[in-house]
Ligand SMILES: O=C(O)c1ccc(O)c(O)c1
C-alpha cells in the first residue's frame with residue numbers, strides 16, 4: 170500500500186521558502202513544486218534543493234507544463250524549448266516527474282494524431298533527462314478534458330516516459346465514474362493529485378482555482394476515488410493540490426497540518442472500502458451532547474443565573490470539591506465553572522464568560538481518543554480519567570465520554586439536590602450548538618469534525634446578515650442527536666464578526682434547546698422571565714401567507730415572537746430566540762417536527778432583529 174503523502178506548494182501561503190518550511194514542519198517529506206512558485210522565487214534551483222535537503226523534503230513532482238500538444242509553429246518549437254528548460258531545473262531539484270496539463274489554448278489542434286506525435290516528442294526529450302511526464306486532463310481543457318480520453322491517448326502514445334496523471338478535482342467535478350480508473354495500467358499512472366470541493370454550479374476553471382479544499386472539507390466522494398486508485402495497485406504518492414482563496418490568506422502551518430490529517434483520514438476511509446486492515450479506529454459515533462461547560466466570571470454570576478433561570482434551567486447540584494455548579498433542564502446539562510485556576514479560568518481570562526467546553530458521549534471512548542492521536546489532534550490534560558479532552562480548533566475543549574461511563578459522572582462528582590419545586594419548561598435536550606469561527610479556520614473546523622467523528626454535512630448555506638454575508642455549514646450525526654453549525658464571515662460588522670471581536674476568538678455563539686411544543690414553552694419561559702428577542706411584526710403576516718397559517722397560528726407567532734419554517738414535505742420547525750448575554754451568547758428554543766434543517770430562511774430576520782440591539786460604534 171502506498172504511503173508517501175505530498176502537498177503542492179500552490180496549496181500553501183507565503184513565499185516558496187515559507188511553503189517548504191510549513192510542509193516540513195507539518196510532517197510532510199515530499200512536495201510538488203508549482204512552476205510559478207519557483208519562477209517567482211528569489212531562490213535559485215540550487216538554493217531550493219539545498220533548503221529541501223535541510224528540511225528533509227523530496228520534490229516528487231514539478232508542475233505544470235502547459236499548452237504543449239497540438240500547437241502550430243512557432244508555438245510548438247517554443248513549447249519544446251520550455252520543456253527542456255524545465256527539465257534542466259528539475260535536474261537540479263532532483264525531481265523526475267513532470268505534470269503536463271491538457272492544452273487550453275484556442276490555437277490548439279484537437280487532431281488526435283498530432284497530439285499523439287507531440288506527446289511522443291515530449292517523451293523523447295524527457296527520456297534524455299530521465300523524467301516521466303504525467304498527462305493530466307484539465308476539466309476545462311480545449312480538446313482533452315476527461316481522464317478516460319487521456320488514458321486512451323497515453324496508450325496510443327505508448328512511450329516509456331509518458332503516462333497518465335489523475336487529479337480528483339478534474340475527474341469528480343465532471344462526474345466521471347471512479348470505476349473508470351480500473352481501466353488504467355498502474356505502471357502508467359505517474360502521479361495522483363487530490364482535492365475536494367464543495368458542490369457548486371460554476372464553470373470548472375473558476376471552481377477549481379478558488380474553491381478546492383482538502384479531502385473532507387467538500388462534497389466529493391474521495392474515499393471511492395482513492396480506493397479505486399489503490400485497488401489497481403498504484404503505490405506512488407498521494408498529493409494535495411489545493412487552489413483555495415481562504416488558504417492563500419491562512420496560516421501555511423495550519424493548512425499543512427490539516428492537509429496531512431486529511432490524507433491520513435482519507436487513506437483510512439479508502440482502506441475501509443477495500444476491506445484492508447485499518448490503521449486507526451473508525452470515526453467515533455457520537456451518541457449525544459452530555460453537557461456544555463461555561464467559564465463564568467464571578468462578576469457575571471447573578472446576571473447569568475437570571476438568564477439561565479429565564480431559559481428554563483435550575484441549579485440542581487454543586488461539585489463536591491470545586492467552585493462548579495450543575496444546572497439542568499430535561500436532558501440538557503450546563504456546568505458553570507467559577508474556579509480561579511485551571512482551563513476554564515484561563516479560557517475566561519481570554520474570552521470572558523463563555524462556553525469553554527462541551528462533553529460528548531461516544532460509543533467507544535478509548536477508540537475515539539486513539540483515532541484523535543492517529544490524526545494528530547492534540548489532547549488536553551483532564552482531571553478526570555474517565556473524561557479525556559481533545560482540543561478544538563480555536564482552543565475550547567471537547568470532552569469525550571464513553572457511553573458506558575457517562576451516566577456515572579454526575580453522581581460521582583456532584584452533590585445533586587432534590588428537584589426544585591417550580592415547574593420547569595419542558596426542555597428535551599440540546600438540539601444544536603452554533604459555533605462562530607474565524608473565516609480562515611472555517612474549513613479547519615469542518616475537517617476536525619468530519620475526520621474524527623461519524624458525522625455528515627448538509628449543503629453549505631449563505632446567510633444574509635444586515636452587515637454582510639455569513640457562511641454556514643451544518644454538521645450532524647446520523648440520528649440528529651448531535652448537531653453543530655459552523656458560521657464564519659469576513660464582513661467586519663456582521664454579528665458573528667462582532668462576536669469574534671467581543672469574545673476575543675472563535676467559540677459557541679448560540680445554543681438551541683429542543684422543546685416538544687414551542688407555544689407552551691414560550692408561555693413557561695415568559696413566566697420565568699426570559700428576555701425574548703422581539704421579531705418584526707411584518708414577519709408573522711408574511712409567514713401566515715407563505716405557509717397558509719390560520720389566524721390563530723399567526724397570532725401565536727406574533728404574540729410569542731416565534732419564527733417558523735417548513736420543508737415542503739411535511740416537516741415543520743418553530744424557533745424562539747433569547748436576547749444575548751453580554752453581547753456574546755444567546756439561546757434559541759426550537760420545536761422540530763420531522764424537519765432536519767435550522768430555519769435558514771429565518772436567519773436574516775433574526776439577525777436584523779439582533780442588529781437593533783447593536784450598540785453604537787465607538788467614535789475614534
Ligand atoms: O488551474 C490550473 O491551471 C491547474 C494547473 C495544474 C494542475 O495540476 C491543475 O490541476 C490545474
Ligand SMILES: [Mg+2]
Pocket residue numbers: 305336362410
Ligand atoms: Mg492538478
